[in-house]
Amino acid sequence: MNFKRSSTALFLDPSSPAIVEYEKGEKFNIILSPSLYWVKKIVLPVKSAREAKKLLESIFEDSLPKGHYSYTAYKSGDEFLVFAYEDKKILTLLNAKGINTVDVYSIHFAQNEFSSLEGATKINATQSMYLKDEVLVLAPSSWISESKELDLTSVELSKRTIKLQQFGHIVDNKSLYKIGAILVILALVLIVEIFVASSKKDAIVELQDEVFSKYKLQSTMFQNRSTKSKYKNIHKAQTKLREYLSYFLTMKLKSTQKITLIEYKNKTLYVTLKGASKGHERTITSQLDSKGVKYKVSYNDASIKVEMKI
Numbered sequence: 290m291n292f293k294r295s296s297t298a299l300f301l302d303p304s305s306p307a308i309v310e311y312e313k314g315e316k317f318n319i320i321l322s323p324s325l326y327w328v329k330k331i332v333l334p335v336k337s338a339r340e341a342k343k344l345l346e347s348i349f350e351d352s353l354p355k356g357h358y359s360y361t362a363y364k365s366g367d368e369f370l371v372f373a374y375e376d377k378k379i380l381t382l383l384n385a386k387g388i389n390t391v392d393v394y395s396i397h398f399a400q401n402e403f404s405s406l407e408g409a410t411k412i413n414a415t416q417s418m419y420l421k422d423e424v425l426v427l428a429p430s431s432w433i434s435e436s437k438e439l440d441l442t443s444v445e446l447s448k449r450t451i452k453l454q455q456f457g458h459i460v461d462n463k464s465l466y467k468i469g470a471i472l473v474i475l476a477l478v479l480i481v482e483i484f485v486a487s488s489k490k491d492a493i494v495e496l497q498d499e500v501f502s503k504y505k506l507q508s509t510m511f512q513n514r515s516t517k518s519k520y521k522n523i524h525k526a527q528t529k530l531r532e533y534l535s536y537f538l539t540m541k542l543k544s545t546q547k548i549t550l551i552e553y554k555n556k557t558l559y560v561t562l563k564g565a566s567k568g569h570e571r572t573i574t575s576q577l578d579s580k581g582v583k584y585k586v587s588y589n590d591a592s593i594k595v596e597m598k599i
Contacts, residue, residue: 297316297317297318297394298317298320298444298446299317299318299319299320299388300322300399300412300439300441301319301320301321301322301325301382301386302322302324302325302412303322303324303325303382304412304413304414304415304416305386305413306386307386307387308386308387310387311392315392316392316393316394317388317392317393317394318395318396318397318446319383319388319393319395319396319397320397320398320399320402320441320444320446321374321379321396321397321398321399322399322412322418322427323399323400323418323425323427324416324427325374325378325379325382326372326374326398326400327349327352327353327372327373327374328370328371328372328373328400328424328425329348329349329371329424330365330368330369330370330371330422330423330424331348331368331369332367332368332369332496333368333369333493334489334492334493334496337364338361338362338363338364338369340489341362341369341371342360342361343482343485343486343489344486344489344490344493345360345361345362345371345373346358346360347493348371348493349373351510356375356378357375357376357377358373358374358375359373359374359375359376359451359453359454360373360374361451363401363449365423370400370401372400372451374451376453376454376455379396379453380453380455390453390455395450396450396451396452396453397446397447397449397451398449399418399425400424400425401447401449402444403418403420403425403444404420404423404425406419406420406425408435408436408437409428409430409433409435409436409437410436410438410439410440411430411436411437411438411439412427412439415429415430415431416428416429417429417430417433417436419433526556526599530553530558530599533558533582533597533599534551534558536576536577536580536582537551537560537595540573540576541572541576542562542572542573543564543572546563546564546565546572546573547562547563547564548560548561548562548563549562549563549592553599556598556599557596557597557598557599558597558599559594559596560595560597561592561593561594561595562592562593562594562595563591563592564591564592565591565592565593566588566590566591566592566593567588567593570586570588570593573593574586577595582597583597583598584596585597
């Protein structure tokens with residue numbers, strides 16, 4: 290997977306290879322892969338994106354891994370698109386891909402630039418992105434029946450950009466006194482804003498309670514996380530079961546061989562194949578061996594029974 294170019298546009302993903310060289314003075318418009326930020330589409334009790342930004346840290350509080358994040362928000366109809374991202378992680382990746390930050394003209398979220406995406410689009414060798422409830426998400430390409438190649442030629446970049454934070458200031462004592470005075474004033478302003486944000490945070494908590502009641506969720510986040518973990522494990526087992534079933538359903542068998550029984554119980558898949566007596570089972574076991582899966586076989590007359598733990 291190479292960086293896809295349209296004029297100066299580059300799609301930045303951790304799996305993309307580095308740019309070996311580019312012309313001096315060339316500028317790039319960077320489109321960040323969904324893997325480089327977190328996004329939510331939510332309703333907030335505020336009117337503007339500026340007001341929403343003050344609430345973002347608490348909104349993302351329980352859903353982000355440990356790190357130093359920046360936040361931004363955009364109005365989307367009656368809702369807000371809110372983002373969290375790590376400046377350092379993106380800057381480090383740009384450097385690893387051979388892109389000097391002085392040559393970066395603008396930085397965009399893929400969420401904003403592919404808001405009208407139809408179907409799924411591959412972003413690297415194993416992942417594709419698609420819209421789900423108007424939010425751009427990633428999924429393994431193997432889960433998607435059709436996924437087209439990433440093409441930036443038709444992308445018209447929006448004006449929704451971010452600036453990455455880079456710190457390296459050198460100041461003298463006189464400047465420090467001025468900065469100190471400004472910080473005192475800002476502190477007073479922030480105290481007022483904290484009280485305002487606190488009242489709005491209470492409104493969000495109230496809204497959260499309404500959501501819990503509306504969708505009949507359990508009373509605590511701990512219980513809901515436990516339920517999420519339960520269904521996540523079920524999904525994992527079902528995905529593995531579908532994968533193992535596909536091995537047999539796509540298996541190349543001799544004309545005298547056929548599947549006579551498929552059964553799943555106690556987290557074990559049982560498959561019986563007729564016409565595969567002991568000593569003539571290699572056409573089956575060799576194909577399973579090529580998949581690198583563990584299995585057990587037993588024989589009964591001219592049949593073979595394969596057991597696979599899920």
